Amino acid sequence: MISTIRIRLSLACVLMVATLSASEVNYAEDPFALEQGKHVKTLADRPWADRSPEELQQWARENLHRKLIARKVIDANEHPEWEWFRKSGLGIFLHWGLPSANPDTGDAWAIQWNAAKARSGRYMEPATKMFAVAETWNPDKYDPNKWMAAASKAGFGYAVLTARHHDGYALWPSQYGSWHTGEYMGGRDLIKDYVEACRKNRIKVGFYYSGPSWHFAHEQKSFGEAGSGAYYNHKMEKVIGRPTVTAAMAAAEKQEAQGQVRELMQNYGPIDVMWWDGSVAMKDEELATMQPTVLVARGNIATPEGEHQGASENVKVANECGWWWEECRKSENSFTPNWHYGIECERNHWDTNTLLAELIRCRSLGGNLLVNVPPRGNGEMMDWFYDVCDEMAGWMKHSREAIYDIDLDAPLPTLDKTQNYTTVRGRIWYAMPNEENTVFIHELDRPTSVTLLRTGVAMDYEYRDGSLRLVVPKIMQTDLPDMVKIVFAEEP
Known part of the structure; x- marks a missing residue:
């Protein structure tokens, strides 16, 4: 009797274990269900959900960084002259000037004392040292045509050069002030060469311009961090009391800036982008009298900087608000203070896959990427830039349609219907596989075709309950983003 009971209990245990194991195996063997679980998002995770654009704009003003806020919603139909900007989606940011000639720091901000920099032991350069670079700086290998030829081939649509950065040194011979190439470089016009190179290579022309100038009346200015209560002079010597900048000095500085901006707008033909930093030297209305089609980027569109400000959830909000946006990003893998050239830029830099993946991310969320290289x-571009451009050119030959001239107005599927970065062109979607080479999208119609964009080869996929899942086979994978093209039937 006891033996019979034991046998029955043992059989029951075996059956129970077998049942549990079968359940576990079935669940593990259903990656579709697992993917569905991953893609569930609560309303708290999606602040853009269930809000009108106007309500979301107010939420953004209260919760996001000011650089994620645009001044207005731009009606593309009212501004066909800016259609190129959203179509192209990829710009190259060229921080170049006096700080570039000091490769040990490469940091234009090294000129300014900062409490965090002081605590970390980071180098802070006396303004006198950076200003002295102008005495000898005359880039003998400056060849912007070579830069732009490579950039154009790689798919860059526009460029933005620091015509004047915060150090205040103008890269052209100006009639305003004494801190420009006319005084220190025998009248050499670096801007002219840049503009001609852009036009020759079908790159739209953009100028960055810093309203404030550290050089103007520098002996009366503080080079300490604003609001810190610590004051340093231009020799990086700590001083007692704030240095005095009179109203007349401030007015003269603004007058110089406005005069220089007029030169940039009047002396070089059509200019496509104006990119302010520090402060705005001239109102849009006055710029338009000289350059009727110029796009004033910062302020009119959202311009988040770096990985934190440009996080996907943040720029998704900007897009759902109806704002145009452009992420400004340094092409580096780990943080440095460098926007201008520093020796670290030679080895700490993006590869082609990283740049393309970031571009696809930005495009899938309705924005542009302005990547700083x-x-x-001495005027040379770093060697790795040309290698990256060559690889990008090859990718653009087969996959450019996934990032150029696509739909950018909300709603877009990324972060709502899929965690894959997915761009849209009408009834065609282009999805970038994740790190597991998987694409999963829910709440979509059954597609008419699913192919690998690079080759046009049809792909196996599973479609269930309004969701699609596929894995790019290893034999189809490359080292660059392998976009999946998903085509839907035309709506009746």
């Missing part, structure tokens, strides 16, 4: 002080 700083030239060396």
Whole structure:
């Protein structure tokens, strides 16, 4: 009797274990269900959900960084002259000037004392040392045509050069002030060469311009961090009391800036982008009298900087608000203070896959990528830039349609219907596989075709309950983003 009971209990245990194991195996063997679980998002995770654009704009003003806020919603139909900007989606940011000639720091901000920099032991350069670079700086290998030829081939649509950065040194011979190439470089016009190179290579022309100038009346200015209560002079000597900048000095500085901006707008033909930093030297209305089609980027569109400000959830909000946006990003893998060239830029830099993946991310969320690639002080571009451009050119031959001239107005599927970065062109979607080479999208119609964009080869996929899942086979994978093209039937 006891033996019979034991046998029955043992059989029951075996059956129970077998049942549990079968359940576990079935669940593990259903990656579709697992993917569905991953893609569930609560309303708290999606602040853009269930809000009108106007309500979301107010939420953004209260919760996001000011650089994620645009001044207005731009009606594309009212501004066909800016259609190129959203179509192209990829710009090259060229921080170049006096700081570029000091490769040990490469940091234009090294000129300013900062409490965090002081605590970390980071180098802070006396303004006198950076200003002295102008005495000898005359880039003998400056060849912007070579830069732009490579950039154009790689798919860059526009460029933005620091015509004047915060150090205040103008890269052209100006009639305003005494801190420009006319005084220190025998009248050499670096801007002219840049503009001509852009036009020759079908790159839209953009100028960055810093309203404030550290050089103007520098002996009366503080080079300490604003609001810190610590004051340093231009020799990086700590001083007692705030240095005095009179109203007349401030007015003269603004007058110089406005005069220089007029030169940039009047002396070089059509200009496509104006990119302010520090402060705005001239109102849009006055710029338009000289350059009727110029796009004033910062302020009118959202311009988040770096990985934190440009996080996907943040720029998704900007897009759902109806704002145009452009992420400004340094092409580096780990943080440095460099926007201008520094020796670290030679080895700490993006590869082609990283740049393309970031571009696809930005495009899938309705924005542009303005990636900073700083030239060396002598005017050369770093060697790796040309290697990346060559690889990008190859990718653009087969996959450019996934990022160029696509739909950018909300709603877009990324972060709502899929965690894959997915761009849209009408009834065609382009999805970038994740790190597991998987694409999963829910709440979509059954597609008419699913192919690998690079080759046009049809792909196996599973479609269930309004969701699609596929894995790019290893034999189809490359080292660059392998976009999946998903085509839907035309709506009746």
